Amino acid sequence: MEYQITLPKTQAPVTLQELLTEQWLLPKKMRHLIRMQKGVTVNHMPATFQQTVKAGDKLTFTxxxxxxxxxxxxxxxxxxxxALYEDEQLIVVNKPAGIKTHPNEPEETATMANHLAAYLAPQGQRPYVVHRLDTATSGALLFAKSPxxxxxLGRLLEEKQIARRYQAVVTGNLSHNQTITKKIGRSRHDRKKRIIDEARGQYAVTHVEVVSxxxxxxxxxxxxETGRTHQIRVHLAAIGHPILGDPLYNPQAKKTPRLMLHADQMRLRHPFTDETLIIEALPGLW
Structure with missing residues (x-):
């Protein structure tokens, strides 16, 4: 597997070791394999970890x-x-409502990951799941295209450096902005559901901004701020404003044809180009 990266104009001269370890924060095992297998060249020439790299240099990893x-x-x-955004290393797609992010069984063929595998196959590329959206939720979904x-990308997600915004339509008159910090845990009675569980649940934070x-x-x-399963759905139901069309958390769900939740914007710093990406899946629900 071969991957090429051209260092951006903002890249100051550093050793290859510093680039991989201190700036990119590549995992130790991956750095070890690259070093031992001589798996990187700079401008098509064999490279050592102590040589200097700079803006415009082309790195090729094998x-x-x-x-x-x-x-x-x-x-x-x-x-x-x-595709909402795509380059050699990552892709953000606009997932329709009703399609799973990835398969749970080998024979499944109709998930977003399956469709993306077919889309990338002609280029000899593969999709790697970075995060998930609920089946009923639509919108911006990020995949890596290389190991x-x-x-x-996983580290950026864990460190809350991938900002995600969602559109939602909820029941009732929600008139003011607020932040919901209720802990979320599993339901003992329904394995598909999550509940507010302040004693044993996981810390969860959702910021709500009222549009109309x-x-x-x-x-x-x-x-x-966190990415718990069903987080937005559980939090909004907990404050008395469940999402329209939510079959798990809204008793009136059947009156709406779909879950009214859409991931309309994603913001992140590209790990290799240092570019700030603002990716929108619009118009979404309105």
Missing amino acids: LQETDYPYQTLALGDPRQVA LILPL HTAKESRIYCRL
Whole structure:
């Protein structure tokens, strides 16, 4: 597996060791494999970890496939992929409501990961899941296209450096902005559901910004600080404003054809180009 990266104009001269260790924060095991296998060249010339690299240099990484296990995906339908942003290392797609992020069984072929595998196959590339959206939720969904960038995107997500904004339409008159900090845990009675559990639940933070409101329903933005399963859905139901069309947390769900929750914006710093990416999946719900 070969991956090429051209260092951006903002890159100050550093050793290759410093770039991989201190700036990119590549995992120690990956750095070790690259060093031992002589798996990187600079401007098509063999490189040592102590040589200096700078803006404009082209780095080529050769990774051994056996060192990076990959769960083979059945190919889905590439026509289901609407790319919002794409480069050699990552892709953000606009996931439709009703499609799972990835398969749970080998025979599944209709998830977003399956469709993306078919979309990338002609270029000899593969999708790697970075985060998930609920099946019923639509919007911006991030995938890595190489095992090189996958741990870096995972770290950005863990350190809350990937900002995600959601559109939602909720029941009732939600008239003011607020931050919800209720802990979320598993339901003992329904394995599909999550509940507010202040004693044993996980810390969760959702910021709510009201866009418009009437007596019957409200349009809001939600921003996540944490990424718990069903977090937005559980938090909004807990304050008495469940999302329209939510079959798990809203008793009136059948009156709306879909869950009214859409990931409309993602913001992150690209690990390799240092560019700030603001990716929007619009118009979304309105």
